[in-house]
Amino acid sequence: MxxxxxxxxxxxxxxxxxxxxxxxxxxxxxxxxxxxxxxxxxxxxxxxxxxxxxxxxxxxxxxxxxxxxxxxxxxxxxxxxxxxxxxxxxxxxxxxxxxxxxxxxxxxxxxxxxxxxxxxxxxxxxxxxxxxxxxxxxxxxxxxxxxxxxxxxxxxxxxxxxxxxxxxxxxxxxxxxxxxxxxxxxxxxxxxxxxxxxxxxxxxxxxxxxxxxxxxxxxxxxxxxxxxxxxxxxxxxxxxxxxxxETVVAHPEGAAWQYRAHAAARRAFARRASAATRSGFGRMIGLSGDHVLGVARDCPNAEAFAMRIVPACPAGERPVPLGVAEQALAVLERAPMEEAA
CATH class of the missing domain: 3.90.550.10 (Spore Coat Polysaccharide Biosynthesis Protein SpsA; Chain A)
Known part of the structure; x- marks a missing residue:
């Protein structure tokens, strides 16, 4: 080339x-x-x-x-x-x-x-x-x-x-x-x-x-x-x-919830023809299966679907001092792969 x-x-x-x-x-x-x-x-x-x-x-x-x-x-x-x-x-x-x-x-x-x-x-x-x-x-x-x-x-x-x-x-x-x-x-x-x-x-x-x-x-x-x-x-x-x-950041658990939802969205997009998959993923993020299908139809790929459909963490951002966030992140980092995903 x-x-x-x-x-x-x-x-x-x-x-x-x-x-x-x-x-x-x-x-x-x-x-x-x-x-x-x-x-x-x-x-x-x-x-x-x-x-x-x-x-x-x-x-x-x-x-x-x-x-x-x-x-x-x-x-x-x-x-x-x-x-x-x-x-x-x-x-x-x-x-x-x-x-x-x-x-x-x-x-x-x-x-x-x-x-x-x-x-x-x-x-x-x-x-x-x-x-x-x-x-x-x-x-x-x-x-x-x-x-x-x-x-x-x-x-x-x-x-x-x-x-x-x-x-x-x-x-x-x-x-x-x-x-x-x-x-x-x-x-x-x-x-x-x-x-x-x-x-x-x-x-x-x-x-x-x-x-x-x-x-x-x-x-x-x-x-x-x-x-x-x-x-x-x-x-x-x-x-x-x-x-x-003082440095204050959002507690990392909210970000981790989004990451899990992004991963689930990619899996759901691959199986979007299944009504059961759409409904199950919809329950996770607070939407109906029909809403999930509507968004999926407008997306060219799983990346677009994940970025468009996943909302902010329902619990909201929880501001904490940086030291607290670092300790909480260390707990998430130590979690087994299957548990984090």
Whole structure:
């Protein structure tokens, strides 16, 4: 198979101080298929555009820059959507084209493009691992992320899928995403949300029946800055940790209930012609067998069915301190496989 056409898409908002690190990382990609670098300057009032031109001008890397036509409030979703739109233009008509996206304050590993292309060989979207440079102040956030990694591993223990590795991770951040261009276009692009556009895109992909792989080999290092661009983003979380705020998360039993229901939904979809199967699964999640059948008819595959029909845990989310959640998760992790499933 020939190398796919690839566009790396980056939203930029007043990032002249950190852009050189990203640009050097893109120029240093090892054994990567050829790719086009696309930058959307989101109401920039600094010299970000000049930094890109001075660094990439005359380089081997094809690149494009577009600017917003008017100053607008910061909107991470709209900026990423605009950056990816440039990429879609560059790969238009190319079969098997891929879109990658990261942030201007991030630094992809030398094999990032190659790892992303490999991860997309069997899925529609790949969410890579996001790491930080090891600031000692980040220890509380590291602990939170380690908890969510454990919770995600429990998910795949209870609800395994063939395209997802057991050693996956929980990250779905825009600093490290790759997707098939046709799949992204079919989803209608990123929602113009002030933050969380990346998670919303992953959710939409699952509901459409697309396969999402958490690819640990696809690595991007992001900054530990405390002043960010998106409200409610990582910078906000790091500041809260610096202030000593108690970390509260949902008790993991609610997530485990959903994982069991997802696994049961996949089994029910495979046997959806059986009225007894539909009724039994419906009782588990509080729906009638007819409702189950109606949803199944609208779903292209078991992934879409599981993501659409399973509700939030009926008991609701129970906020608990992180330490309590970690202990409860340890109990779930020790449960025999047949008991967890």
């Amino acid at each position: 020939p190398n796919p056409v690839i566009a790396v898409c980056v939203p930029v908002r007043n990032e002249q101080a950190v852009l050189p690190r990203l640009l050097r990382a893109l120029l240093a990609q090892e054994a990567a298929p050829p790719f086009h670098a696309c930058f959307f300057l989101d109401s920039c009032t600094d010299d970000s555009g000049a930094v890109i031109e001075n660094t990439l001008g005359g380089s081997h890397l094809p690149w494009s820059v577009a600017r917003s036509t008017a100053v607008r409030p910061s909107n991470a979703g709209a900026a990423r959507r605009d950056a990816l739109a440039i990429g879609l233009e560059r790969v238009a008509g190319a079969p098997g084209a891929l879109l990658l996206t990261t942030d201007a304050d991030s630094m992809p590993a030398p094999d990032w493009v190659r790892a992303a292309a490999a991860a997309l060989g069997a899925v529609e979207i790949a969410a890579g691992l996001i790491v930080r440079p090891g600031d000692a102040r980040d220890a509380p956030q590291d602990r939170i992320e380690a908890y969510y990694d454990r919770l995600y591993r429990l998910r795949r223990r209870i609800d395994p899928v063939v395209w997802e590795p057991d050693e996956g991770h929980h990250f779905t951040g825009g600093a490290n995403l790759a997707m098939r261009a046709d799949g992204y276009a079919a989803l209608g692009g990123c929602a113009p949300l002030p933050s969380g556009e990346d998670a919303a895109l992953i959710d939409a992909a699952g509901r459409a029946g697309m396969r999402v792989r958490r690819a640990r080999a696809m690595v991007v290092e992001t900054s530990s800055r405390r002043i960010g661009r998106a409200p409610g983003g990582l910078a906000h979380d790091l500041r809260r940790a610096d202030d000593g705020d």
